[in-house]
Amino acid sequence: MKTLRVAVLMHEALVPPEKAESEAAKTAAPWRTEYDVLTSLRAMGHEAWPVGAGDDLEPVRRALDERRPDIVFNLLEEFRGSRTYAPYVPAYLDLIGQPYTGCNPRGMILSHSKALANRILRSHRVRVPDFALFERDRRIRRPRRLSFPLLVKSATEHGSVGISQASIVRDDEQLRQRVEMVHAQLGTDAVAEQYIEGREFYVGVLGNRRLETLPVWELTFENLPDNVPNIATARVKWDAQYQKSRGVTTGEARDLSEPQRVHLLRMCKRAYRALDQSGYARMDLRQSAEGDMYLLECNHNPQLALGEDFADSAHAAGLPYAKLLQRILNLGLRQRAQAHE
Ligand SMILES: Nc1ncnc2c1ncn2[C@@H]1O[C@H](COP(=O)(O)OP(=O)(O)O)[C@@H](O)[C@H]1O
Numbered sequence: 001m002k003t004l005r006v007a008v009l010m011h012e013a014l015v016p017p018e019k020a021e022s023e024a025a026k027t028a029a030p031w032r033t034e035y036d037v038l039t040s041l042r043a044m045g046h047e048a049w050p051v052g053a054g055d056d057l058e059p060v061r062r063a064l065d066e067r068r069p070d071i072v073f074n075l076l077e078e079f080r081g082s083r084t085y086a087p088y089v090p091a092y093l094d095l096i097g098q099p100y101t102g103c104n105p106r107g108m109i110l111s112h113s114k115a116l117a118n119r120i121l122r123s124h125r126v127r128v129p130d131f132a133l134f135e136r137d138r139r140i141r142r143p144r145r146l147s148f149p150l151l152v153k154s155a156t157e158h159g160s161v162g163i164s165q166a167s168i169v170r171d172d173e174q175l176r177q178r179v180e181m182v183h184a185q186l187g188t189d190a191v192a193e194q195y196i197e198g199r200e201f202y203v204g205v206l207g208n209r210r211l212e213t214l215p216v217w218e219l220t221f222e223n224l225p226d227n228v229p230n231i232a233t234a235r236v237k238w239d240a241q242y243q244k245s246r247g248v249t250t251g252e253a254r255d256l257s258e259p260q261r262v263h264l265l266r267m268c269k270r271a272y273r274a275l276d277q278s279g280y281a282r283m284d285l286r287q288s289a290e291g292d293m294y295l296l297e298c299n300h301n302p303q304l305a306l307g308e309d310f311a312d313s314a315h316a317a318g319l320p321y322a323k324l325l326q327r328i329l330n331l332g333l334r335q336r337a338q339a340h341e
């Protein structure tokens, strides 16, 4: 394996310490992914260093100019405090001919907007929940074809920001209140989707042209009262204590029939291509009680920390962390070559 010079691009506030004080301190830290990627790349023999980005592109430009990496490992999820600007960073890297890992700017723009992604997916025969977009400063009027219950979420936020049990609405008054909450508190447009009651799955996909899917992962709750819906609220995703009390776990999905599994994985690959993804992505899906599979969203450059779904499911597929990171680096190096074919 060739030793690479890797600049790990990350938010300036997430540049990790050289060494985590303890495993526990690391687990709770916001820079967990950044730490895991940096330390693992070094352990693999690569020369890896962090480049912090904030409000200004100039320091990034200078940092890349000074050390001329073979590749940028792109962990940047926002720029100048906004996710909307995140695609322009790899766009800049494309312009200066700098190879990087993960998604290309076009794929980032397409998967960033849930409404745009849903429209594209539908036209590619990928089943998505029926939905309506509620833009800020517009009257909130439910299209008649959309019936309750609905799930209201931000059109552009990620990581279950703004998702709680109250996101599931059962009448027009609740719908209006929740959409207004998303507009006012998250400052984004909102989408209301047909609520899919059923199982929830996550599927990792790797590749640029030839795609590989990771094993189907499922979110499960051991102690969820009957009247509480099994959705990934912000607490379910981020609150360790709550996870314990509800018995939240994720692991390889059981009892999926072979045709269901094949259908699911094909659907994920079709979505990946339809949304122009590259490098790696994670699809979030739900299966209705009738057995229909719906794609909820495509996450470009998904959470890569050790012990999280993407890395865990890669491990189960025979790609332990170092191999996974190497695969992502190789795809990044190849992506640029392909762009010039
Ligand atoms: N249409 C839906 N039906 C049922 N549950 C949903 C629906 N949309 C979102 N959810 C729940 O909310 C969670 C977060 O929604 P998602 O679209 O994945 O946004 P995020 O970007 O915040 O992860 C999902 O993991 C799922 O549990």
Ligand SMILES: [Mg+2]
Binding pocket: 159, 160, 284, 297
């Ligand atoms: Mg999600």
